[in-house]
Every structure is written in C-alpha cells, then in structure tokens.
Amino acid sequence: MDIIQNILNERNRRFGIEKFNFQTWEEFERIKKNKSVFLFGIGIGADFFIENYTGSIVGLIDNDKKKHGLPIDLFIDEIALDKCQEKKVLDVSILNQYKNDDIVILITNLKSCEQIAEQLESIGISNYFSLLAMEGLKKVFSDTAQDYDSDNIIKECTKRIEQNKIVFYTMGGYSGHGKYIAEQLSKLRDDLDIVWIIDDLKILKDPALHIPKGIRYVYLRNRKQYIYQMETAKIWIYDDMIPLYIHKRPGQIYVQVKHWPSITLKTFGFDLTTFRNEEGEIAVCKHNSAMIDYILTGSKFDTDTCRSGFGFQGEVVQVGSPRSDIIFYEITHKQKICRYYDLDNEKKILLYAPTFRCKQGVYYKPDVYETNIDYELLLKKLSGRFFGDWRILLRLHPVVSEASKNIKQPDYVIDASNYHDSQELVAAADIMITDYSSIMFEPAFVRKPVFLFAPDRKEYINGERKLLIDYDTLPFPIAESNEELAHNIENFDQEEYVNKVDKFMEKYGVHEDGHASERAAKFISDLLDDKRS
Known part of the structure; x- marks a missing residue:
C-alpha cells in the first residue's frame, strides 16, 4: 500500500488544518496563476510533484539547515533543474522577500504538513496547499525502506x-577504505564513473573535504536515485551491510571491504548478531552473504574472521588496509590537521578515540560512554614523559559523533568527532588513547604509542561485545583507572613497546607497507576489465 494512503488512513483522512480537508488540485492550479510557486519540504513529495505535474516553480524550501545551499538534484530527480529557477535548497527566510498575495506554497513534506502550515501562518503566509491532502491514492516512494514496496521499485529499474560504473559506500561518509581505493582508481584510469553514496549532508560543507574531480555523490535518502545507481553499476564497493531492499542483478559484482583495518578486536556480522540474538540483523547478514562476490582483507586473521563474520566461503583477496596507507605519511597530514584546527605545527597531538556503547535494554541503540578521563592529569604526564606542548583531539565514534557537542571539555581538548576522515587524525597524532576500537592497531602499524583506557572493561567484554582477541594479549598498556593510565604513560618504554608490537603483528600476519590501496585498485580495475573469472 502506498505511503500517502497509509498516512491518510492513520489520521482517518482528517487534518487539524481544516482547509486541508477541502483542497483540490484544481483549486491549486487556479490560485497559483500569475504567482510565484515554492515547494516546502524537499524529498519524496517534492520528487513526486516534479515528476508528475507541469509548470515551473521558483524554488524548494526546507527546514533542515544541513540541506541549505546544497544542489536540489542531490535530493530529488535532476529534472527539477529544468523546472526550478533556484538550483539550491532555500531557507524559509526567502519568503520575507514576497507579499502573501504574490506567492503560493505547496507543502510537499508528507509527515509535517500541519506543522509547516502553522509555521507559514506565523510569518503571515496563508496561500498554502498540502500535497498529501490533495493527492490521495497516488503511488510514491517512502522515505524509509520499510514503507515502500521494494519489489516494485526494483522492477521499475530495468x-x-x-x-x-562503480558505486561506493562507507560508514563515515567520504572516508575509509573506499576513499583511498577510489582515489587510486582515478589515478589508474580515466574512463570510470565513480558514484559515492553519502548519508550525512554535513560532510559536504566541511572545508577539509576534498572529493576529487570524477567522483560524484548521491544522497542515500534520495531513494529513487540511490536504487537506480545500485541497479546500474557493475561493481558495488561497501564497507557496511547492503539493505534488504537492494538486490544484485546478474553481471553485477559486490566487493565487501569492511570498516576496520587489517585486524579487528570485536565480533561483527553473524558472530555479533547471534551473540545479541538480533533476528533482523541476522536477516541482513544472510542477505549480504548471499550476494558478496569478494572480500578484501589485510591479513590471515582478517580473512578467517571475515569468513566467519560474513558467513562467506567465496574468494578473499588480501591486499592490506587501504585506509591505513596515509599513516605512513605523517608530516603531510600533521600539517593539514594543524591548519584545520589552527594549531602550531610544533604542537604535539594526542588522539583520544573511545568507541560507543549500546544503551542497555534498547535494541542496538548506540550511546556515548563517559569515561571521565582526567585530561589535566593526562596532559601533565604526557608533557613529563614525551615533552612538548600537547593538544588533545577527542574523536567519538561516527555513530554518536553529534553527542560531542554536549560534552564540556577544557580549552586544550578539541572536538574532532565530526572531522570527515579519522585516518587523517591518526596520521597526524603522535600518540593515541582508545578502549575497544580497532583503530588502536593503525598507529601501531608505524609503531606510534597506543594506550588503552577501559574503566568498564569487565562489563563491556562480558555483557556487550564479544572480542576476537584476548584483551590481555594486546601489545598496548592497559588501564582501568586514571591513576593506572598516568602510571602507564609515565613508565612507557619505547623499545619494549616496539618489540611487543612486532611480535603481535607477526603473530596475526599483519604487514602494512602503505601501498594497500594500490593493490586494491588494481584488483578492482581487473574486475572491470573481466580479467578475473
């Protein structure tokens, strides 16, 4: 059943804004003559209107500040560019330039039309109509995967x-293994159509973000565009699970690159979802396992755990950790990060990167864990043992990064949670502190000091996340209190540390050299040219 009909059924076909109950398209057409028309709400409703109704409009307004100023075809069908005078998403303040009698607003937001009507009334605008109220039994795409008939959508994309064409998706936006593979592919050949799927608009306004020419991006919530790109690409490169409503066609290739380096600490996929007994996630794992053609890994250990976690018995290609290549180029990225955060290049950087926790009693809801780390004591011990003037970059996990705004920190602690590429932060940092995140292994690839601070160690390991490696066998000093952490920093022995890391990496077969992305790109290029069966 169509989403408009579902919404109408839920409200028993009655609206709190009385005039919505009587509006018709005929009235809208009559009223809008010789007036400036705006759509309010960029998304499914706007997409539907643009595709199905004739006539031009001035622009598209949305209340989501993250969308303001971005191209409209990032969110709806590109045919809107021909029908819309303004090519970028507008803020509601644009209406201050018009008199009420000179404009008509079509509210295309399907879920908040009444709230938007009240908003318009509050600024003196009464000429507004609701697409939801007028449309009735029309077929449109839902804003969420479960609300639309994915089988019908798939049938339409023929x-x-x-x-x-290669479609990339990485959990952190334009980052991860995919970023570095895509950039190497762009250097390797100039005949590719590389499509990047993004699900967080704020990265597009990050001044540090540089998406090379030749890589175009598509917004994940623009469902029609997303499905179209997935349907027509020869290769999918994903570091997460592909949703249930996407199905691979004959002739397409799915390459899973996962979102950790050449070794991971925590269980994932089947090994995680069965541990948590999450039936919905198990279904997603099965869906992906059936579609994956290749997995790119970085070590024998990585290969073995991927076979188990993804339930995969196909071909695994050990290339290394593409996203970790930049860690071998410290100076370049140290300068970049210092410029971005307005730091002197001589400053020393500690990267503190705790992972998230899952809220107890709630189905897989990521939550921020306050470790109550003693920054003042930490800074004192860093300066005493490693000398120099230190700054601390706090990097929360991407799934809880927005929560960093609510955490009060001293002036010398910089919130780096929303920086688009965590590997650039790792490359710039002199030392890292984390808890259970597999990012811990990346500084160790170049033998930078890593310290573990895990006050909730017993609760986490026994109740939340099963580990693949015994925590006590990690080559990094472990602390469960601020006092222990201070002691570990104060008594750090670089030679002993390097010896432990060397043995650990050898045990797990990790041999990073800074050229993994080149090997991965060559493999993908060969797939495109059908050089691999």
Whole structure:
C-alpha cells in the first residue's frame, strides 16, 4: 500500500488544518496563476510533484539547515533543474522577500504538513496547499525502506548495467577504505564513473573535504536515485551491510571491504548478531552473504574472521588496509590537521578515540560512554614523559559523533568527532588513547604509542561485545583507572613497546607497507576489465 494512503488512513483522512480537508488540485492550479510557486519540504513529495505535474516553480524550501545551499538534484530527480529557477535548497527566510498575495506554497513534506502550515501562518503566509491532502491514492516512494514496496521499485529499474560504473559506500561518509581505493582508481584510469553514496549532508560543507574531480555523490535518502545507481553499476564497493531492499542483478559484482583495518578486536556480522540474538540483523547478514562476490582483507586473521563474520566461503583477496596507507605519511597530514584546527605545527597531538556503547535494554541503540578521563592529569604526564606542548583531539565514534557537542571539555581538548576522515587524525597524532576500537592497531602499524583506557572493561567484554582477541594479549598498556593510565604513560618504554608490537603483528600476519590501496585498485580495475573469472 502506498505511503500517502497509509498516512491518510492513520489520521482517518482528517487534518487539524481544516482547509486541508477541502483542497483540490484544481483549486491549486487556479490560485497559483500569475504567482510565484515554492515547494516546502524537499524529498519524496517534492520528487513526486516534479515528476508528475507541469509548470515551473521558483524554488524548494526546507527546514533542515544541513540541506541549505546544497544542489536540489542531490535530493530529488535532476529534472527539477529544468523546472526550478533556484538550483539550491532555500531557507524559509526567502519568503520575507514576497507579499502573501504574490506567492503560493505547496507543502510537499508528507509527515509535517500541519506543522509547516502553522509555521507559514506565523510569518503571515496563508496561500498554502498540502500535497498529501490533495493527492490521495497516488503511488510514491517512502522515505524509509520499510514503507515502500521494494519489489516494485526494483522492477521499475530495468536499465542496462553500465560497465564502467562503480558505486561506493562507507560508514563515515567520504572516508575509509573506499576513499583511498577510489582515489587510486582515478589515478589508474580515466574512463570510470565513480558514484559515492553519502548519508550525512554535513560532510559536504566541511572545508577539509576534498572529493576529487570524477567522483560524484548521491544522497542515500534520495531513494529513487540511490536504487537506480545500485541497479546500474557493475561493481558495488561497501564497507557496511547492503539493505534488504537492494538486490544484485546478474553481471553485477559486490566487493565487501569492511570498516576496520587489517585486524579487528570485536565480533561483527553473524558472530555479533547471534551473540545479541538480533533476528533482523541476522536477516541482513544472510542477505549480504548471499550476494558478496569478494572480500578484501589485510591479513590471515582478517580473512578467517571475515569468513566467519560474513558467513562467506567465496574468494578473499588480501591486499592490506587501504585506509591505513596515509599513516605512513605523517608530516603531510600533521600539517593539514594543524591548519584545520589552527594549531602550531610544533604542537604535539594526542588522539583520544573511545568507541560507543549500546544503551542497555534498547535494541542496538548506540550511546556515548563517559569515561571521565582526567585530561589535566593526562596532559601533565604526557608533557613529563614525551615533552612538548600537547593538544588533545577527542574523536567519538561516527555513530554518536553529534553527542560531542554536549560534552564540556577544557580549552586544550578539541572536538574532532565530526572531522570527515579519522585516518587523517591518526596520521597526524603522535600518540593515541582508545578502549575497544580497532583503530588502536593503525598507529601501531608505524609503531606510534597506543594506550588503552577501559574503566568498564569487565562489563563491556562480558555483557556487550564479544572480542576476537584476548584483551590481555594486546601489545598496548592497559588501564582501568586514571591513576593506572598516568602510571602507564609515565613508565612507557619505547623499545619494549616496539618489540611487543612486532611480535603481535607477526603473530596475526599483519604487514602494512602503505601501498594497500594500490593493490586494491588494481584488483578492482581487473574486475572491470573481466580479467578475473
């Protein structure tokens, strides 16, 4: 059943804004003559209107500040560019330039039309209509995967597979293994159509973000565009699970690159979801396992755990950790991060990167864990043992990064939670502190000091997340209190540390050299050219 009909059924076809109960498209067409027309609410409703109704509009307004100023075709069908005078998403303040009698607003937001009507009334605008109220029994796409009939959508996408198109998705936005593979592919050949799927708009306004020419991005919530790109690409490169409503067609290739380096500490996929007994997630794992053609890994240990976690018995290609390549180029990224945060290049940087926890009693809801780390004591011990003037970058896990705004920190602690690429932070940092995140291994690839601070160690390991490696066998000093952490920093022995890391990496077969992305790109290029069966 169509989403408009569902919404109408839920409200028993009655609206709190009385005039919505009587509005018709005929009245809208009559009223809008010789007036400036705006759509309010960029998304499914706007997409539907643009595709199905004739006539031009001035612009598209949305209350989501993250969308303001971004191209409209990032969110709805590109045919809107021909029908819309303003090519970027507008703020409601644009209406201050008009008199009420000179404009008509079509509210295309399907879920908040009444709230938007009240908003318009509050600024003196009464000429507004609701697409939801007027449309009734029309077929449109839902804003969420479970609200639309994915089988019908798939049937509609019947265009041929484009042999030079590759679709990338990484959890952190434009980052991860995918970023570095894509950039190497762009250097390797110039005949590719590389599509990047993004699900967080704020990264597009990050001044540090540089998406190379030749890589175009598509917004994940623009469902029609997302499904179209997935349907027509020869290769999918994903570091997360592909949703249930996406199905691979004959001739397409799915390469899973996962979102950790050449070794991971925590269980994932089947090994995690069965531990938590999450039936919905198990279904997603099965869906992906059936579609994956190749997995790119970084070590024998990585290969073995991926086979188990993804339930995969196909071909695994050990290339290394593409996202970790930049860690071998410390100076360049130290300068970049110092410029971004307005720091002197001589400053020493500690990267503190705790992972998230899952809220107890709630189905997989990530939550921020306050470790109550003693920054003042930490800074004192760093300066005493490693000398220099230190700054601390706090990096929360991407799934809880927004919560960093609510955490009060001293002036010398810089919130780096929303920086688009965590590996650039790792490359710039002199020392790292984390708890259970597999990011801990990356500084160790170049033998930088890593300290573990895990006050909730017993609760986490026994109740929340099963580990793949015995925590006590990690080559990093472990602390469960601020006093222990201070002691570990104060008594750090670099030679002993390097010896432990060397043995650990050898045990797990990790041999990073800064060229993994080149090997991965060559493999993908060969797939495009059908050089691998």
